[in-house]
Amino acid sequence: MPAVSEFRAGDAVTPRHDWTRTEVEALLDLPLPELLFRAASVHRQSFDPAEVQISTLLSVKTGGCPEDCAYCPQAQRYDTGVDAQKLMETEAVLEKARQAKAAGASRFCMGAAWRSPKDRDIPKVAAMIAGVKSLGLETCATLGMLSGDQAQALKDAGLDYYNHNIDTDPEHYGSIIRTRELQDRFDTLGHVRDAGLKTCCGGIVGMGETRRQRAGFLQTLATMPAHPDSVPINRLVQVEGTPLHGTAELDPFEFVRTIAVARLLMPKSMVRLSAGREQMSDELQALCFSAGANSIFHGEKLLTTGNPDVAHDQALFDRLGLRVMEVTVDAEGHDHGGTVHADIVGQPRSCVA
């Protein structure tokens, strides 16, 4: 990547893993038209900018989580009106997966509000994964922290992607979560990579962080041993009863800048518009696609918060001339798409978000 002042469209982009916070901050500080130009130029080198990948996210086990993530309505310690439910039955999950496929999804993501799965949960989740895979969908899960053996068992069941987010900048992390360390998250991501799973890892912006801290968040993602295959960027959905309810709203242009810099730092990753889309105007979403976002969650619910409905998304794609990215899964479960793809996350919860 050329220095901040030297970029020209057509400059070849080689993914880097040595970004400094100062460099990332300089990108975030660029005049917005210049930043959009650079991000759009880089986007075209690895992807068709008219294609957007679609995933559907299902909460297979909602609420009652013992963690304290300050944005999350599924934390049992906050009074948010989300009732704890048991793990869904496999057949009910498969019915939702069939509906998602019929609505155009290529990947089906299953989220459970656990600190980490118990070993006795793994065979039940493995059965869901194997069933979803047999429908010809890519599979993704977000279940909290994993051991190495658990990651391997999920891989053996046919899991393609695992979502586990870092949430925010290391400096800001302790203001948002106190029941697990950032290192715990890095450890899980290491187990996921070691098992041969694709990684989905991002976070949430609009949680009261500064621009410098957004730079630190993006720099942390871009300096991992491997860039996440998918980078979900969530915009905080403020839920009454959570500690972050009432946080000052993030300027929408700051969200666009975050998307654009994620695209510049991780040029071959899928950059996903995740939670918070329901609160975004069509114009803001269009700017995000122009800034390099190329994946969305599709469907009525994003875990426990709303998501734009399928018909509205289709109408928006038509107005913008966007196409759904085709992904096919062969008999051996290998996926084939136009490009690199990966992802999953939603919010409010960051074992997914």
Ligand code: SF4
């Ligand atoms: S984000 Fe995940 S780990 Fe945190 S409280 Fe919500 S469900 Fe639990």
